[in-house]
Amino acid sequence: MVFYALICTFAPVMQTDNLYKIYFLTLLLLICPLTMIADSSPKMKYPGGKFYIWRYTLKDKQGTPYSTEHPGRWLTHKSIERRRRQGLPIDSTDLPVSQKYIRAFQRTSEDVTRKHRRGSTEWAIIGTSRWNNTILVRSNDTTLFRRLDSLECVRKSELVWISPDSINRFIKTSAHDGFNPWDSLKTSPYGNGKEQIEMLAGQRLHNIGLMGKGITIAVLDGGFQNCDIIPAFTRANIVGTRDFVYPNSQHFYQETDHGTKVLSVMATRESEVLIGTAPEARYWLLRCEDQQTEQPVEEDYWAMAAEFADSVGVDIISSSLGYNDYDNHPGYYHQRDLDGDKAFISRTASMLARKGMILVNSAGNSGMGPWKKIVFPADAKDILTVGAVNTNQKNAPFSGVGPTQDGRVKPDVMALGSPASLISGRGTIVRDMGTSFSTPIVAGLVACLWQAFPQKTALDIINLVRQTSNSYETPDNIYGYGLPNFWRAYMIGKLPNEKMRE
Numbered sequence: 001m002v003f004y005a006l007i008c009t010f011a012p013v014m015q016t017d018n019l020y021k022i023y024f025l026t027l028l029l030l031i032c033p034l035t036m037i038a039d040s041s042p043k044m045k046y047p048g049g050k051f052y053i054w055r056y057t058l059k060d061k062q063g064t065p066y067s068t069e070h071p072g073r074w075l076t077h078k079s080i081e082r083r084r085r086q087g088l089p090i091d092s093t094d095l096p097v098s099q100k101y102i103r104a105f106q107r108t109s110e111d112v113t114r115k116h117r118r119g120s121t122e123w124a125i126i127g128t129s130r131w132n133n134t135i136l137v138r139s140n141d142t143t144l145f146r147r148l149d150s151l152e153c154v155r156k157s158e159l160v161w162i163s164p165d166s167i168n169r170f171i172k173t174s175a176h177d178g179f180n181p182w183d184s185l186k187t188s189p190y191g192n193g194k195e196q197i198e199m200l201a202g203q204r205l206h207n208i209g210l211m212g213k214g215i216t217i218a219v220l221d222g223g224f225q226n227c228d229i230i231p232a233f234t235r236a237n238i239v240g241t242r243d244f245v246y247p248n249s250q251h252f253y254q255e256t257d258h259g260t261k262v263l264s265v266m267a268t269r270e271s272e273v274l275i276g277t278a279p280e281a282r283y284w285l286l287r288c289e290d291q292q293t294e295q296p297v298e299e300d301y302w303a304m305a306a307e308f309a310d311s312v313g314v315d316i317i318s319s320s321l322g323y324n325d326y327d328n329h330p331g332y333y334h335q336r337d338l339d340g341d342k343a344f345i346s347r348t349a350s351m352l353a354r355k356g357m358i359l360v361n362s363a364g365n366s367g368m369g370p371w372k373k374i375v376f377p378a379d380a381k382d383i384l385t386v387g388a389v390n391t392n393q394k395n396a397p398f399s400g401v402g403p404t405q406d407g408r409v410k411p412d413v414m415a416l417g418s419p420a421s422l423i424s425g426r427g428t429i430v431r432d433m434g435t436s437f438s439t440p441i442v443a444g445l446v447a448c449l450w451q452a453f454p455q456k457t458a459l460d461i462i463n464l465v466r467q468t469s470n471s472y473e474t475p476d477n478i479y480g481y482g483l484p485n486f487w488r489a490y491m492i493g494k495l496p497n498e499k500m501r502e
Contacts, residue, residue: 043166053126053138053161053246053297054145055344056105056154061092061133063100068092078216078313082356086457093351097128097135101153105135108151112144126246129303131351132344136160136300138246161297162328168292172254175226175427183429184272191273192421192429195391196265199416201487202277202445205452210490212266212278212447214454218309219263219440220302220319222289223255225425227263232274232423236267241285242308244301249287256291257425258436262320264423265437266444274421274429277444284314288321295326299345302377306348310355315450317357318443320436322364322375322400335371338379339405349380353458358450359383360443362435363411364400374400374410384446384462385410387480388417388438395478399435402477411480412462413469415441445486453493464489 066073068090071080075094083090105125113121123139137148138161149157188194190203197203205211216239224241227233241252249255269279286309288301302321309317323345326332337343340350352359363385364375378385378400388396396418402410417438419431442465450461466472468489471482 042169042171044169046163046165046167048122049140049163051122051138051140051163052142052145052159053136054148055158055160055297055300056135056137056148057156058097058101058133058135058153059155060153061095061098062153064095064098066095068095075311076313079311082313082315085455086356088354088356088457093131093133094355096130097133098153102128102135104151104153105137105148108147109137109139109144112141112147116141116143127244127300127304129300129348130307131348132303134300136297158296160300161293161295164293164327170251170254172251173225173257173425175230175425177427178231179270179273179427179429186272189271190275191270193265193268193274193276196416196420196441197275197277197445199393200441200445200483201485202448204487205445205448205490210448210451212281212444213451215278215316215447215451216282216284216312216314217266217278217316217318217443217447218284218286218305218314219259220286220288220305220309220317220321221259221262222291222321223249223257223287224253224259224263224285225255225257226253226427227260227285228253230260230423230427232264232268232270232427235269235279236263237280237282238267239282239284240312242287242305244286244288244304244308245290246301252287255287258320259285259287260425261422261430261432262318262436262440265420265440266318266447268423274423277441278447281444281447284309284312293327294323296329296332296344298323299343299348299376302345303348306352306359310352310357314357316443316447317352317359318440319359319377320362320434320439322362322378324364324366324371324375333376335373336405338373338376340379340381340408343376343379346377346380349377349383352380353382353462356458358446358458358461360439360446361385362439363387365398365434365436366400367396367398372401374402374404378410379404381408382459382462383412384442384465385412385480386435386439386442387411387414387478388433388435389414389479389483390418391416393483396433398433402480409475409477409480412466413442413481413484414438414479415483417441442484445484449486449489449493452490456493464493468492
């Protein structure tokens with residue numbers, strides 16, 4: 001991670017002459033080992049010994065007490081109304097996992113526990129996915145997993161997590177109680193965020209009162225360090241939090257500050273310091289990334305978070321997460337899998353527009369590595385995948401590229417991410433690199449645009465953003481459709497539908 005951070009920091013240098021490249025590489029070789037030692041966190045042995053998590057995909061939803069005619073039993077009114085407004089049906093994928101099958105899993109697990117030495121078998125059903133019809137089971141007993149796999153209701157099973165040997169110890173991070181004097185830029189009310197919003201003409205939406213009011217955004221991330229105490233977030237409309245990582249963090253607001261930075265791009269409203277792209281939107285903070293390991297179960301956590309977002313009526317998901325390589329699972333994915341369906345997370349993401357939500361997802365930062373391409377779920381269908389440009393509107397070299405395996409243009413659009421201005425977990429203004437931060441710039445402005453046209457569907461808004469980007473007529477697999485122009489999208493969006501199609 002340190003090596004990657006240094007690469008991102010000096011990425012613009014790599015586009016200059018050879019003398020600077022030689023200097024950069026020499027500097028990197030000299031300081032990287034020292035930095036890695038200095039940055040290493042204290043470790044502790046993983047508690048409880050060896051555990052595993054398996055994902056079980058079920059054959060059907062037989063025996064469910066729920067019905068698509070009465071979705072109010074598990075979906076909020078806001079979720080149902082969002083679909084009704086867009087003419088979208090409640091279908092069988094929306095039904096909760098069958099309680100009959102969950103009870104069968106519980107009975108089998110209890111039976112295995114009784115037959116083994118008391119206390120030797122530990123197990124828990126740690127989550128389900130409605131849309132994928134799956135159950136996640138965690139246990140230290142491999143016999144149990146084999147028994148569950150033999151159940152008649154199981155279609156397939158897969159190992160998705162193995163406990164690591166060690167994990168990082170918890171270290172509390174404090175936050176500043178205000179900004180530094182030099183963080184204020186008197187030349188613009190947007191302060192440090194001026195360039196990133198003006199590059200997409202978003203400030204013109206703000207000028208006519210479109211700032212995301214009435215739109216709910218879920219931020220799916222790994223942590224929201226100090227969002228509860230940083231003064232800049234006291235005016236942000238955070239309506240709730242939820243942790244989907246197992247076990248849930250005992251310190252929700254003391255995990256990584258990656259989500260803090262992402263949220264700040266949209267939700268901050270500090271004049272002359274930083275104004276986000278959707279300061280009047282509502283926000284759910286959903287933790288679904290496990291910072292301790294990188295394993296396939298995080299796709300399940302992501303799916304659970306997306307389904308929760310659907311159930312509480314979220315309109316837009318901003319996700320700056322992506323996967324292609326996992327611990328303990330070598331060769332898990334290949335580039336040929338980038339078709340929007342192969343990966344569990346991408347298959348889930350491809351369903352979101354059909355549920356009435358817009359997913360804005362980062363393209364990934366693999367452009368300078370061996371993978372080079374977008375990561376999962378950036379390959380999903382009917383979403384906005386966001387790459388990163390620098391201040392000269394040139395492609396950031398780390399930004400993942402397309403196309404998808406089935407030939408779709410990716411990324412969809414670009415925004416400033418090399419660097420973007422953010423608020424760190426310490427409550428200070430920083431500039432950081434990555435498609436993680438170009439993504440919420442776009443997500444916030446999508447909220448402002450949708451505020452203007454609440455009658456439009458998720459697909460309408462996605463297509464409107466693509467069609468009014470500056471390379472729509474000549475897309476490629478580096479810039480996609482280019483830089484969105486949200487003011488143009490607003491003006492075109494006001495035209496009758498038949499005019500928009502001309």
